[in-house]
Amino acid sequence: MKTSFFAAAAFALLLCVSSFTAPGYKMGRLKYNGGGDWYGDRTALTNLIKFCNVNLKTNFQPDEEVVEVGSEELFNYPFVFMTGHGNVIFSDVEAKNLRRYLTGGGFLHIDDNYGFDKFIRPQMKKVFPELDFVELPVDYAIYHQKFNFPAGLPKIHEHDGKRPQGFGLIYKGRMVCFYTYECDLGNGWEDYGTYAGDSQDARLKALRMGANMIQYIFTK
Helix, strand or coil, X not given: XXXXXXXXXXXXXXCCHHHCCCCCECEEEEECECCCCCCCCCCHHHHHHHHXXXXXXXXXXXXXXXXXXXXXXXXXXXXXXXXXXXXXXCCHHHHHHHHHHHHCCCCEEEEECCXXXXXXXXXXXXXXXXXXXXXXCCCCHHHECCCECCCCCCCCCCCCCCCCEEEEEEECCEEEEEEEECCCHHHHHCCXXXXXXXXXXHHHHHHHHHHHHHHHHHHC
């Protein structure tokens, strides 16, 4: 239920990173309407969970769970991942629910899996009409947690060859949504060899950046 999640989340924020002791935290994958492939990067979260549990000593359950935008179950997750290539539609009810989740302590990572940008930006405007995505500077804390990324967001897949950019939605001084563009962290989290041209170096960078994001969420 919503109340139990936020009680646990508030307590977790007081813990040092080396002791994420709250049992059974879950990572959620956001299911949305509109026809886009919300189910992409099928092995990504499982691998990120494993990497965080080993390297950050978190205690996430080993498998992701699917949660719908408008569901009350959304409030059971401290972190929710959203990806895709295609269309996204949030109803008014869904946008309101997502806003309540994010303003109440939840966190959303949106990962552009290529071609997502033109769809997701107007939908997030439904959620936060008063906010705009702002590009995070390279000295922003999310890039300097357990792993150091002095140049900011790493480039994992080429896409259009543009530079990778990390954007945030900042609500009352807290980043509630991290949007990774022209980077494709989720592809980098997948099983090695899923994509032609995969490299172990790029995969490790992606997993380390993902771990930084999780560490940032639980310490800010």
